[in-house]
Amino acid sequence: MADVASHEFLHIITPLNIHSEEIGYFDFQNPKMSKHLWLYEGATEYNAKYIQLRSGMVTMKDYVEEIVSK
Ligand SMILES: [Zn+2]
Numbered sequence: 001m002a003d004v005a006s007h008e009f010l011h012i013i014t015p016l017n018i019h020s021e022e023i024g025y026f027d028f029q030n031p032k033m034s035k036h037l038w039l040y041e042g043a044t045e046y047n048a049k050y051i052q053l054r055s056g057m058v059t060m061k062d063y064v065e066e067i068v069s070k
Helices: 002-012 037-054 060-069
Strands: none
Touching: 002 037, 037 060
């Protein structure tokens, strides 16, 4: 639950605040996938895991194992 909540919440950084022009003017009627999806999902997932480490929700060992598994 914390993983999903952290990830979804941290989408406030990418792509909502840091994004390409095509996402800034996203056409919800005719959606086109961004070639920057890897950046949005990767940065968000990295931050979601890192914030759990920083807050003491996970140990360094668990954090490293999770990052290595990705
Ligand atoms: Zn995501």
